[in-house]
Amino acid sequence: QVQLVESGGGSVEAGGSLTLSCVVSGYQLGKFCMGWFRQIPGKEREGVAVVCGAEGRTNAADSVKGRFTASQDIDKNTVYLQMNNLMPEDTGMYYCAASRNSYGGWWFRAQYYVDWGRGTQVTVSS
Numbered sequence: 093q094v095q096l097v098e099s100g101g102g103s104v105e106a107g108g109s110l111t112l113s114c115v116v117s118g119y120q121l122g123k124f125c126m127g128w129f130r131q132i133p134g135k136e137r138e139g140v141a142v143v144c145g146a147e148g149r150t151n152a153a154d155s156v157k158g159r160f161t162a163s164q165d166i167d168k169n170t171v172y173l174q175m176n177n178l179m180p181e182d183t184g185m186y187y188c189a190a191s192r193n194s195y196g197g198w199w200f201r202a203q204y205y206v207d208w209g210r211g212t213q214v215t216v217s218s
Contacts, residue, residue, distance in 0.1 A: 094118040094207040096188050101212030104178055108216070112173040114188030114209060122146045122166040125191045127205055128173045130184040130214075137187070139200030141173055149195050156182070178216045185211040 096119075100112040112128070125144035131137045141152040141162035150162050159178075164171045171188055189205035198204045 094190055096190060096207055096209035098186065098188050098209045098212040101186060101214045103215040103217065106179055106216055106218050108178050109174070109176045110178065110214060112175065112186055112188075112212060112214075114171045114173075116169045116171065116188075116190065119190050119207065121164060121169055121171070122148075124193055125195055125199055126162070126164065126171045127189045127191065127199060128160075128162055128171075129187045129189060129202060129205075130182075131187070131211075132184040137202045139202065140186075142195070142199040143171055144195040144199070151195075151199060153200060175214070178214075180216045180218045183214060183216050185213050187211045 095117045097115045128141045129137045140156050141160050143150050143162040143164045159176050161174045188209045190207040191205045
């Protein structure tokens with residue numbers, strides 16, 4: 093049984109940084125893609141970053157590119173989302189998710205992810 097547990101959310105001022113963690117169990121990290129998503133009430137879940145495969149290939153949404161970076165530590169069974177220069181529009185619930193696919197143009201689409209954590213809240217004040 094796959095379990096994903098996020099942590100590291102909190103409240104920060106604009107311009108601040110946070111690092112989210114997602115501890116993974118029951119799933120082989122480094123084989124497929126692990127995604128980070130966020131959701132704001134009333135809006136669709138948005139893919140923000142991904143880390144894939146043993147080589148740790150990454151990508152990020154245009155809205156966060158240059159500010160957010162996904163990474164993984166296979167030995168610790170943990171994926172991370174480093175978030176810098178946070179903005180109020182980054183506020184939302186952040187989720188990690190596990191796929192069964194290698195990297196591709198689908199990475200930001202929630203329907204390609206099988207397992208989800210419960211999320212961690214990020215609040216950015218202006």
